[in-house]
Amino acid sequence: MVDTSKDSGTAAASLMEQVLYEVKKVVVGQDHFLERVLVALLAKGHLLVEGVPGLAKTLTVNTLADVIQGKFKRVQFTPDLVPSDLVGTRIYNQKTGDFSTTLGPVFCNLLLADEINRAPAKVQSALLEVMQERQVTIAGETHKVPNPFVVMATQNPIETEGTYPLPEAQVDRFMMKVLVGYPSEEEEFVIVSRVTGLMQAVTRVATTEQLVALQAKCHSLFVDPSLIQFAVKVVSATRNPAAAGLGDMQRFLTYGASPRASINMIEAGRALAFLRGREYVLPEDVLDVTPDVLRHRIVLSYEAISESITPDQIIGQVLKAIPAPEKPLEAHVRIAAAG
Structure with a gap:
């Protein structure tokens, strides 16, 4: 594993190259998209991804979380989703007579908000605090999300029925919006070969602690x-x-x-x-x-x-x-x- 304590950009870039290499064992093509995911990770930004279904958006984030030994959660946004499904809630215990806090899926390192524009404004607003402040308030108590924390949200440009426009305040909290297109014929051939054959196992080449150190170095x-x-x-x-x-x-x-x-x-x-x-x-x-x-x-x-x-x-x-x-x-x- 690369020593990230060296006072040079070469060692740090080498570690990120290893991360990218491991992700590309599973994900074929999408070089621009993968590069922007790594940029968002290093810059502590959130990513809005627009692309048709089946372009490995979920697979990319899941694989990346595995490579950096982080926690990954995927939330499918639907019209009946409520804020507590996202951030958590307070539950009453009849035996003890006490309330306990159950934290929601936003408490992870990489959160995939799938088809984010299918949930109503009330759910969208629940994301505002956690995206900007990296914390969630439940019943007056503040809970910090893990570090690093990146939200990657997807939108489907094809279907518009049953969707809600994202509030401008929330859209502005995404560092970048990336457009993901179809793979080339050569890339699709490799995709089909990999999926229908034996999938390669990825190696965990970094830790979330190393990523936090890289984020600090990047900011300097x-x-x-x-x-x-x-x-x-x-x-x-x-x-x-x-x-x-x-x-x-x-x-x-x-x-x-x-x-x-x-x-x-x-x-x-x-x-x-x-x-x-x-x-x-x-x-x-x-x-x-x-x-x-x-x-x-x-x-x-x-x-x-x-x-x-x-x-x-x-x-x-x-x-x-x-x-x-x-x-x-x-x-x-x-x-x-x-x-």
């Missing part, structure tokens, strides 16, 4: 102020496109992204740089995660929907209008980080 990566300024400008352009020279885009936007988007662009960029074995963030790290961070935070107007304009198209126009800062020299970055 150096970010040049020019990258923070770039993130703020991009997010600001989604609120006021005219200020960025994109006045014709204003009619397509009802609301832009919140300040959480700027923070998440930097934090996700940090995690991606960490996975790539660096101790500092480059512009391409932030650029790579920008669509995933912004696409669910942009509220389109009816005009945009009628013209089939997507959030990704708007993000693409914003990134064209606002150039990323030049890549700093590695030597200068190291001097600034040391200072």
Whole structure:
């Protein structure tokens, strides 16, 4: 097992490579999705995943929890779900005359909220506290969830009957929204071969304690102020496109992204740089995660929907209008980080 105490990004990145290698023993393809799951883990963010059924979303999270020796729980969201099914409740014991607290499935390391938009607003609101504060309040008592804690929620883009739109306050708490597509023919051949044959056992190569240490190390990566300024400008352009020279885009936007988007662009960029074995963030790290961070935070107007304009198209126009800062020299970055 890799020694994560070394003062270099190489050892930490090597451990994450081992984690990814073990997950890919079971999960075929979906490289972008898997990378974003690891980014969310390192950056302490939550993930919203949109994709049709059968694309290994549940299998990915379950396998990852096994590899890092964490606790995994899956909750199938349905219209009759109530908040206590999620966070827990107080139960009266007739023999003793006392109340005892039964904790719900959110008390785990990796929580899969399957088809999250099938539950009513009351259940969605129960997730708000635990996603933001990492704690649950039951009958006036506060209970902390385990560390690390990541929520991965899935949405089915096909069926809309019996679904509820997610509250904007909750959507904003997801660090990224990832779109998962169908595998290629070659990947699907491997999938069928694996599932119909002998499944490979995964090796537990890390612990939750190591992951917490990696999260702290990831948070210490150096970010040049020019990258923070770039993130703020991009997010600001989604609120006021005219200020960025994109006045014709204003009619397509009802609301832009919140300040959480700027923070998440930097934090996700940090995690991606960490996975790539660096101790500092480059512009391409932030650029790579920008669509995933912004696409669910942009509220389109009816005009945009009628013209089939997507959030990704708007993000693409914003990134064209606002150039990323030049890549700093590695030597200068190291001097600034040391200072």
